[in-house]
């Protein structure tokens with residue numbers, strides 16, 4: 001029996017910053033334990049401690065091994081598989097998919113026998129990478145990288161598997177397959193699996209959940225037990241002005257009983273109720289009108305037959321798309337469907353191989369055509385890249401000055417965005433010290449500092465906690481209302497389709513559907529949420 | 543446009559100052575590295591154990607040995623035969639063995655070639671080789687003056703300032719070459735590595751301005767570094783003469799930095815990571831420095847290489863600098879060095895500029 005026993009583990013970082021405090025829990029062979037909680041509440045710290053790569057106080061035992069430090073943990077490392085958070089951090093850009101698997105197998109001293117080959121094929125299939133074994137990691141899409149890291153972690157069949165947000169940026173279909181694999185592994189081999197996730201539908205599949213808040217484990221139980229604990233606070237949407245109340249777009253939370261109908265609680269509700277209980281006021285997001293009035297054409301972007309090829313491989317195949325003024329258009333599709341490639345073509349980061357593109361009524365034929373438009377476009381990439389060596393404020397000042405916004409005006413705008421988007425407290429922090437949710441809002445601020453007409457957002461909500469995501473969408477909605485901005489956004493959270501005016505589905509580089517969300521539901525009356533609709537499209541075409 | 547240019551320059555300088563690893567590298571290269579190369583810092587021997595065998599019966603030999611004293615040397619220990627001495631060295635009891643053979647004193651007195659055999663424990667390389675140079679100096683002084691001497695050897699051993707300032711200057715010129723290739727390349731490659739490259743491309747600025755501003759910012763760093771070295775290290779540490787115009791030197795440096803920046807841009811356009819940048823820089827820099835005459839004088843090269851060396855901008859830069867510092871050549875007479883640097887520089891910078899511009 002190899003059980004895991006974590007006994008009052010505390011992690012403290014430099015400068016007395018607490019990672020996780022006094023965490024204790026047990027896990028039995030074959031159990032899947034989920035870590036859920038807002039960003040920066042200590043999930044990753046605890047995973048790092050258990051996998052024996054950082055110093056901690058307290059005691060951890062796995063089977064007959066007991067350890068109190070990374071040094072003592074050396075002897076268990078061969079049983080542990082750990083996949084850190086972040087898109088494909090463990091990968092080597094120049095190695096192909098196949099080379100990665102062989103490399104990690106070699107590192108772990110695995111015999112390359114028939115068994116190994118079958119297992120490898122199975123993993124590749126699960127990750128949807130069977131067709132791409134020859135492709136170098138740097139040419140994989142964000143989600144494909146994530147899946148490759150995952151199967152590299154699984155290759156030595158660890159007995160204790162620690163996965164830190166493994167499904168960030170992974171599409172719904174692959175997520176289902178991933179869970180099947182995990183389920184098999186633990187049944188066949190009794191592996192203990194510890195997973196953190198920001199997808200709450202996923203959390204409900206785990207045997208037990210640990211809820212993190214304030215860098216502690218606040219509660220633990222099955223998904224049902226946890227949701228039941230907040231059942232009394234969740235209502236169907238009712239107006240409520242009290243400070244003990246929180247009103248969102250289709251639900252109301254109240255600590256005091258309300259004279260209104262209850263709603264079935266979900267795991268996501270726990271986060272809001274926790275915030276309410278801790279009196280952590282959600283930052284009020286607001287957006288004021290544009291400082292400069294603008295004439296915006298009714299069609300902001302028009303693509304006709306846009307095609308992108310990498311060698312023989314067609315990443316985007318004759319895609320037609322239209323983005324209207326004042327519209328939020330969701331671009332959905334499995335990993336590698338060609339979403340990022342499409343956006344990069346729109347932006348001119350990849351040359352267009354075939355087709356015609358018109359941006360803001362201006363046909364795009366050369367770099368010069370684009371240069372004039374750059375000041376009207378905002379972009380946030382899949383990795384929120386900003387200048388590391390400059391504080392938030394300095395970054396924003398830099399962007400403003402590049403857009404030739406006068407200094408005094410720039411400073412005023414930065415203050416204003418700081419307040420409106422709720423990152424005033426972080427203006428002098430360095431990007432690496434920011435919680436992910438704040439980082440993302442600040443990336444948006446950088447992308448809108450010049451008050452663009454159109455925004456291209458590539459998975460801006462991946463890896464961000466429930467509340468931050470909610471606030472983010474509130475921000476987008478306000479931008480649309482106040483500025484008449486048009487937004488093209490990609491996401492793997494199917495529930496976010498509800499916020500979009502229109503949704504385009506891509507599959508293997510082809511557009512397979514393009515409609516309003518209402519019409520999607522009309523065409524699929526049996527579906528109870530957008531995830532089901534999405535899966536249906538993907539399955540039916542197979 | 544000027545404002546945008548300046549904000550990019552400011553941003554790059556800020557970025558540089560906050561990358562402390564890079565700052566340390568640059569400061570080190572411009573100060574200690576040059577200082578050490580110029581011989582300003584010697585590894586002084588300490589408590590070196592010396593053994594000797596004296597077949598001459600004393601006299602000059604003892605005079606020489608008397609100069610090996612503390613704290614550099616332990617009192618020399620006498621051995622009766624060469625065999626015993628070798629054994630002691632082998633057993634690490636003795637680091638340096640000196641053998642005065644029977645002919646030594648006779649030859650010396652007759653002004654013939656007098657030789658001393660020296661055995662060194664080469665595993666303690668630096669100590670024993672420095673000891674060797676001590677010995678050479680001692681012996682040198684004996685043969686020069688040819689009288690029983692009583693001079694402070696250590697003073698005589700002090701750096702001969704001319705030769706050392708020359709070495710320091712050559713090292714400085716190599717440092718300038720290395721950094722002015724590396725820094726501009728790093729500026730661009732860092733954007734690639736940190737994923738900010740796309741953001742840079744999407745800025746509503748003419749790419750030419752971006753490239754120019756970025757390379758200009760690094761040239762500023764180089765010129766600042768050069769001022770530090772020349773002022774602090776060369777003038778103070780090595781008494782480098784300044785016979786020409788300092789302004790001419792700065793101007794030539796400025797143009798030369800742009801020349802190498804061109805190479806840096808080319809490297810940045812083809813490499814994806816810092817590692818590649820570093821490797822490529824080395825690869826390109828070596829022949830450049832070799833052909834320049836910094837290591838072997840140009841006149842001593844194979845005729846083909848000698849012709850090729852005309853293509854190394856560093857050659858004109860080195861010769862120009864030497865003329866300015868040592869010979870004090872007039873500004874107007876420096877024109878062919880300026881022409882060499884400017885012509886090769888324009889070609890290289892134009893090429894690098896085009897190469898990286900294609901990525902925009």
Ligand SMILES: Nc1ncnc2c1ncn2[C@@H]1O[C@H](COP(=O)(O)OP(=O)(O)OP(=O)(O)O)[C@@H](O)[C@H]1O
Pocket residue numbers: 135139140141142143144169310313315333334335336337338339340341342
């Ligand atoms: N430079 C490249 N060379 C070769 N193939 C590439 C290159 N860039 C992308 N691809 C391939 O193009 C396909 C589409 O990639 P893209 O990044 O657009 O997917 P995506 O829809 O954004 O996926 P994800 O949801 O995982 O981010 C993938 O199969 C990817 O491997």
Ligand SMILES: [Mg+2]
Pocket residue numbers: 141142143339340341382458
């Ligand atoms: Mg993508």
